[in-house]
Amino acid sequence: MLKNTVLLLLLIFSLTLPLQAQTKVKTFHLDTYGVLPNLKENSAPKIALALLKIKAEIVAGDSVVIQFKKGRYEFHPEGALMREYYISNHDQDNPKLVGIELDGFKNLTLDGNGSDLMFHGRMLPLALIENTNLTVKNLRIDFEKPHIAQVKIVENDTLAGSIIFETAPWVSYTIRDSIFYNTGEGWEMQPIAGIAFEEDTKRIVYNSGDIAVGTSSVSELSPGLIKAHHWKNNKLIPGTVVAMRSYYRPTPGIFVHKGKNIGFRNVKVHYAEGMGLLAQLTENISLDGFEVALRGDDDPRYFTTQADATHFSSCKGKISSTNGFYEGMMDDAINIHGTYLKMTEKIDARTVIATYMHPQAYGFDWGYAGDDVQFVKSKTMDLWDHQNKIVSITPERKSKDVPLKAFRITFAKDLGHEIDPTTFDIGIENLTWTPSVIFSGNTIRNNRARGALFSTPKPTLIANNLFDHTSGCAILLCGDSNGWYETGACTDVTIRDNKFVNALTSMYQFTTAIISIYPEIPDLENQTTYFHSGIKIENNKFETFDHPILYAKSVNGLTFKNNTVITNQEYPEFHNNTNAILFERVINADVGDNTLNGSSINLLQTRSGIQD
Incomplete structure (x- = not known):
C-alpha cells in the first residue's frame, strides 16, 4: 500500500513539473x-x-x-x-x-x-x-x-485683420522671413492649421472646426508676444487658446x-x-x-x-x-478598420494584382494564404455574393528594398468574368483580419473631428460610454473604397446605454448627425444591395442643442428604440441637417418608443425616393 502511494505521489509530481516550469x-x-x-x-x-x-x-x-x-x-x-x-x-x-x-x-x-x-x-x-x-x-x-504650438489670443483687431497672440511658456520658436516656426530638438515646423479652445472649459470653440492660423507675415512685439498682421477670424476672442499645428504624423x-x-x-x-x-x-x-x-x-x-x-x-x-x-486629441478616440486593396490587373481567372492606394497605408502585409476575402464595387459599394480564399500572396515589386505596395494574389476559386478591373473599380477586403469589438465605460470629450469609428463585420458593442462635446459626430460607421480605402461593412453593431452631451458642434467629414452611418458611396442611385446591416441603437440618452440625432445610408436592418432626446440651448442651432432621424436607402428599420423632451414622438424622416 505504501509503495503504491509513493508511486502515485511521484507520478503526480512528474506531471506537475511542466506546469511549474511554464508558470515560473x-x-x-x-x-x-x-x-x-x-x-x-x-x-x-x-x-x-x-x-x-x-x-x-x-x-x-x-x-x-x-x-x-x-x-x-x-x-x-x-x-x-x-x-x-x-x-x-x-x-x-x-x-x-x-x-x-x-x-x-x-x-x-x-x-x-x-x-x-x-x-x-x-x-x-x-x-x-x-x-x-x-x-x-x-x-x-x-x-x-510637443510639435503643436499652443498660443493664447491677446488682441483681435477684426477691422484691421490682425491678431496678437502669446505663446505658451514651453513653446520655443523662431521667426525667419516673417514666418513663425515652432521649434524643438532637431526639428522645426510652420503651423498651417489650428483648433480653437474655450479658455475656461477646454472645449473646442462652437462652429469653428479647423481654422487657418496666422504664421506668415508676423513680427515679434516682445519675447513670446507675436503679431500676425494678416490673420482674421472674429471667433477668436481674447483668451481663446489655439493649438497651431501641421497635418504631419x-x-x-x-x-x-x-x-x-x-x-x-x-x-x-x-x-x-x-x-x-x-x-x-x-x-x-x-x-x-x-x-x-x-x-x-x-x-x-x-x-x-x-x-x-x-x-x-x-x-x-x-x-x-x-x-x-x-x-483633446486632434481626431477620433478610436478607429477600427481594415484596408481595401484596389484590384489593378486580372492575370487569369484566379490571379490578380492588387495595390494599396492611400499614401498612408502601404509597406506592411495585407494577407496570408488561407485568408478569406470578399470583393466590392467601389462606386456603388455593392458586395459581390462571391467570397473566396487566398491560396498565395506575394509582393509585386522590383526589389526587396522597395516597400510593399502591390501583391500578386491567387485565389482558390475562379473569380467569374464580372469581377474584372477593366469593367469596375474593385476593392478587395480581407475578412479574416477583422475583429470583434467591445468599447465600454469610456469617456470621450473635447476632441476634434469624431468620437468613435467602427468598420468591422464582427460583433461590435458600444455601451455605457460618455461622449461629451465631441466636436464632430460621436459615432461613425463608415466604409470607403474610394478615398481612405478603409473597410468595411458592419453586420452586427449594438449601441446602447450611452450618453451623448452636445456632440456635433462643428462640421467635419461624415458628420451628418450625432450617430452617422455614412459609407462613402459615390453612386448611391445605382446601388443594388445594402452596405451595412444589423445595427441596434437602444436605451441611449442624447442631450443636444441641435436637431440631427441619427443619419443612416445604405442599411438593411436598423433599430432605433427606447432612446431619450433632451434639447438645450447651450449653443445656437446651425447644422444643415434639420431632421432628427434621416434615412437614405434604408430598409427593415424599426424606429419607435423614443422620447423628445419627455414626450413620445416619431422622429423619422426620409429623403424622397428612398425606401424605409
Whole structure:
C-alpha cells in the first residue's frame, strides 16, 4: 500500500513539473542595469542594452516581468534605435527613432510603476513588434516640447485683420522671413492649421472646426508676444487658446505590429505626433484604463495627440477598450478598420494584382494564404455574393528594398468574368483580419473631428460610454473604397446605454448627425444591395442643442428604440441637417418608443425616393 502511494505521489509530481516550469516568473529590475530615474540623462541607449541582456537570460516557458523604478526618464534621439517601420495611417517616412523596442518577447509584463517616460525631438516612444502574451502597465508617455504650438489670443483687431497672440511658456520658436516656426530638438515646423479652445472649459470653440492660423507675415512685439498682421477670424476672442499645428504624423506614441494577446493597463499617453496608439496585424488587444488625456484639470495644455487616440488597422480576434479616458486629441478616440486593396490587373481567372492606394497605408502585409476575402464595387459599394480564399500572396515589386505596395494574389476559386478591373473599380477586403469589438465605460470629450469609428463585420458593442462635446459626430460607421480605402461593412453593431452631451458642434467629414452611418458611396442611385446591416441603437440618452440625432445610408436592418432626446440651448442651432432621424436607402428599420423632451414622438424622416 505504501509503495503504491509513493508511486502515485511521484507520478503526480512528474506531471506537475511542466506546469511549474511554464508558470515560473522571472523579475528584472531596470535599475540594476543602470537605467535610473530622475538623472536628466538619455535613457534610450541604456534601455536598449538592458533589454538585450535580459532577453539573453530568458528561456522558453519563462514568464517575465521587467520593472522600472518609479520616476522620470528622459529619451533623446541621439543614441536611440533606428528602425524601418511602415505604420498604417501615418506618414511613411523612414527611419524611425525608437525610445523602447520590445521585439519577439513572450509572456512579458512591462511595469512602469507609475513612471513618466519623457521624450524629446521626434521619436516613436514605444514599439511592440511580434510579441505574444505581452502586457504594458503603469506608465506615462509624453513629450517635453510637443510639435503643436499652443498660443493664447491677446488682441483681435477684426477691422484691421490682425491678431496678437502669446505663446505658451514651453513653446520655443523662431521667426525667419516673417514666418513663425515652432521649434524643438532637431526639428522645426510652420503651423498651417489650428483648433480653437474655450479658455475656461477646454472645449473646442462652437462652429469653428479647423481654422487657418496666422504664421506668415508676423513680427515679434516682445519675447513670446507675436503679431500676425494678416490673420482674421472674429471667433477668436481674447483668451481663446489655439493649438497651431501641421497635418504631419510620422509616428504614434505606441506602435503594435504583428502581436498576439497584447494588453495595456493604466497606460497614459499625454502627447504623440501621430496616434496615441496604433496597432496593426495583431490578434487580441485589450485596453483597460488606457488614457490619451491631459495631466489633470491643472494641466496648462489644451491638446493631446496630433491624430486619433487609438487606431486599429487590419487586426483580428477581439479588441476591447474599457474604462478609458480620451480628450483633446486632434481626431477620433478610436478607429477600427481594415484596408481595401484596389484590384489593378486580372492575370487569369484566379490571379490578380492588387495595390494599396492611400499614401498612408502601404509597406506592411495585407494577407496570408488561407485568408478569406470578399470583393466590392467601389462606386456603388455593392458586395459581390462571391467570397473566396487566398491560396498565395506575394509582393509585386522590383526589389526587396522597395516597400510593399502591390501583391500578386491567387485565389482558390475562379473569380467569374464580372469581377474584372477593366469593367469596375474593385476593392478587395480581407475578412479574416477583422475583429470583434467591445468599447465600454469610456469617456470621450473635447476632441476634434469624431468620437468613435467602427468598420468591422464582427460583433461590435458600444455601451455605457460618455461622449461629451465631441466636436464632430460621436459615432461613425463608415466604409470607403474610394478615398481612405478603409473597410468595411458592419453586420452586427449594438449601441446602447450611452450618453451623448452636445456632440456635433462643428462640421467635419461624415458628420451628418450625432450617430452617422455614412459609407462613402459615390453612386448611391445605382446601388443594388445594402452596405451595412444589423445595427441596434437602444436605451441611449442624447442631450443636444441641435436637431440631427441619427443619419443612416445604405442599411438593411436598423433599430432605433427606447432612446431619450433632451434639447438645450447651450449653443445656437446651425447644422444643415434639420431632421432628427434621416434615412437614405434604408430598409427593415424599426424606429419607435423614443422620447423628445419627455414626450413620445416619431422622429423619422426620409429623403424622397428612398425606401424605409
